[in-house]
Structures are given as C-alpha cells and as structure tokens.
Amino acid sequence: AASDVYKRQVLTRLEKNGRHLLGLINDVLDLSKIEAGRFTLTLGEYSLIELIQTVYASVESLAAEKNLQLKMDLPDKLPFGRGDSQRLTQVLLNLVGNAIKFTEKGEICVQGRVEDDCFLISVTDTGPGISEEDVKTVFREFHQLDGSSTKQKGGTGLGLSIAKKIIEMHGGRIWVTSVVGTGSTFKFSIPVRVENS
Numbered sequence: 001a002a003s004d005v006y007k008r009q010v011l012t013r014l015e016k017n018g019r020h021l022l023g024l025i026n027d028v029l030d031l032s033k034i035e036a037g038r039f040t041l042t043l044g045e046y047s048l049i050e051l052i053q054t055v056y057a058s059v060e061s062l063a064a065e066k067n068l069q070l071k072m073d074l075p076d077k078l079p080f081g082r083g084d085s086q087r088l089t090q091v092l093l094n095l096v097g098n099a100i101k102f103t104e105k106g107e108i109c110v111q112g113r114v115e116d117d118c119f120l121i122s123v124t125d126t127g128p129g130i131s132e133e134d135v136k137t138v139f140r141e142f143h144q145l146d147g148s149s150t151k152q153k154g155g156t157g158l159g160l161s162i163a164k165k166i167i168e169m170h171g172g173r174i175w176v177t178s179v180v181g182t183g184s185t186f187k188f189s190i191p192v193r194v195e196n197s
Contacts (some may be wrong), residue, residue, distance in 0.1 A: 039165070039169075041083070041084040041087060041166075041169055041170070041194070042084050042086065042087075043082055043083060043084060043194060043195075043196075044082070044083075044084070044085065045080050045081070045082055046080065046081050046082070046083060046085035046088070047078070047080060047081070048078050048081055048112050048119055048121075049074055049078055049112065051085055051088060051089055051092065052072060052074060052092065052110055052112050052121070053072070054089060055089060055092045055093050055096055055110070056070065056072055056096075056110065058093060059093070059096050059097060059100060062097070062100050063100050063108060066100065066103070066104070067105070068100060068103055068105070068106065068107060068108060069106070069107035069108070070100075070107070070108050070110075071107055071108070071109040071110070072109075072110050072111075073109055073110070073111040073112075074111070074112050075112075075113070075114075078112065078114055078119075079114060079192055081119060081190075081192050081193065081194075082192070082193040082194055082195070083170050083190060083191075083193075083194045084166075084170070084194075087166045087169075088166070088170070088190075090162075090163075090166065091163040091166050091167060091174075091188065092110070092121065092123070094159040094160065094162075094163050095123040095163065095186045096108060096110060096123055097159075098159065098160075098186075099123050099124075099125035099127065099184075099186075100125075102125070102127040102128060103125045103126055103127035103183075104127070105126065106125070106126025106127075106183070107125075107126055108123065108124065108125045108126075109122075109123075109124045110122070110123050111123075111124070114192060115189075117191060117192050117193075118172070118189045118190060118191055118192060119189065119190050119191075119192055120187065120188075120189050121187065121188055121189075122185050122186065122187040123185065123186045123187075124183065124184070124185040125183045125184055125185075126182070126183040127183050127184060128180070128181065129178045129179050129180040129181055129182050129183055129184055130176065130178040130180070130184050131178075131180055135176055135177075135178055138160055138176060139160050139161055139163075139164040139174065140161060163188075167188045167190060170190040170191065170194050171190065171191050171194060172188055172189050172190030172191065173188065173189055174186070174187070174188040174189075175187055175188075
C-alpha cells in the first residue's frame with residue numbers, strides 16, 4: 001500500500017515534469033516560427049466571454065491549490081470578435097498562469113471590456129510585483145526577473161515574448177503596470193475585429 005502511494009507520487013511527478021518540458025518545447029518552437037516569419041494567425045469568429053471562461057475553468061484548480069481567489073469581471077454581453085481564438089487563449093493562459101505561479105496569497109482577477117472598437121483584457125494579481133526596471137524588459141525573449149522567486153519557479157522566459165508577438169500580430173499592444181509588494185496588472189488591447197494578419 002505504501003509502495004503504491006509512492007509509485008503514484010513518482011508517476012504524478014513524471015507526468016507534471018513531462019507536461020512542463022512539452023510546454024517549454026512548444027514555446028521554443030512557436031518563437032522560432034515567429035522569427036522565421038512562418039507563424040500565421042488563423043482568423044475566425046470568437047466570443048471573448050467564452051474564451052475567458054475557458055481559461056478560468058482551465059486554471060481554477062491551480063488557484064484553489066494555493067488558496068487563491070480567482071475572479072472574473074465581465075459584462076453580460078460583448079460583441080463577437082474576429083481573431084485567432086486559439087492563440088489569444090494561449091496568451092491569456094500564459095498571463096493567468098504566471099499570476100497564479102507568482103502569487104502566494106490574495107486573488108487574481110481577469111477582466112474583459114470593449115472600448116473604442118477594441119477588446120481590453122487585464123489580469124491583476126496580488127503577487128510580489130515587478131520593479132520599474134524589470135517592467136521595461138519583461139517582454140524580452142529569454143528574460144527572467146532576477147529575483148530568486150522567478151528563478152525558483154522555472155520556465156524559459158519565452159511566454160511573455162510570444163504573447164507580445166501574438167498580440168502585435170492582431171494589431172494590438174500588451175503592457176504591464178506594477179507596484180512592488182502589492183501586485184501587477186498585465187493588460188492587452190486588440191481590435192474587436194482583425195481583418196487580416
């Protein structure tokens with residue numbers, strides 16, 4: 001019985017490590033495709049509300065494991081968007097995943113709005129925050145913050161640079177505001193309807 005528990009723990013760890021490695025490989029492949037100019041968007045109709053709800057459902061258990069509150073702030077209705085919903089889901093998963101990874105107590109809130117024919121999406125956390133100096137470089141390839149917490153959490157430092165490229169390919173922009181010791185807000189704005197990538 002005890003050995004069965006141990007075997008399960010080892011298998012769980014192997015599976016987790018395997019998923020992590022696959023994620024890193026996919027990050028690198030995506031970036032190399034973007035750099036080579038072979039990364040294209042597959043445009044289609046999507047519901048931003050459904051997209052955010054899908055991401056919420058995907059990470060809800062991760063937040064619960066750390067006793068973090070995960071909140072959504074969405075209007076009852078939003079217009080249908082046109083863009084690459086799979087890539088936008090990837091961006092939002094990266095932002096929310098990072099928020100959960102670096103936040104030890106408090107909450108993460110995902111907000112979606114429409115302003116001036118653009119969707120404005122934000123992910124706010126109550127994590128350690130990012131210094132003014134690091135805010136300038138956080139979207140660079142292979143950039144990881146120098147703080148020991150970021151090094152311990154792992155990753156290639158590619159997720160945010162890929163997110164930036166995906167958002168820019170949608171004709172949008174992505175940025176971060178942060179207060180050290182209080183938390184961070186990552187925001188991106190994209191046209192509601194992207195007609196060509």
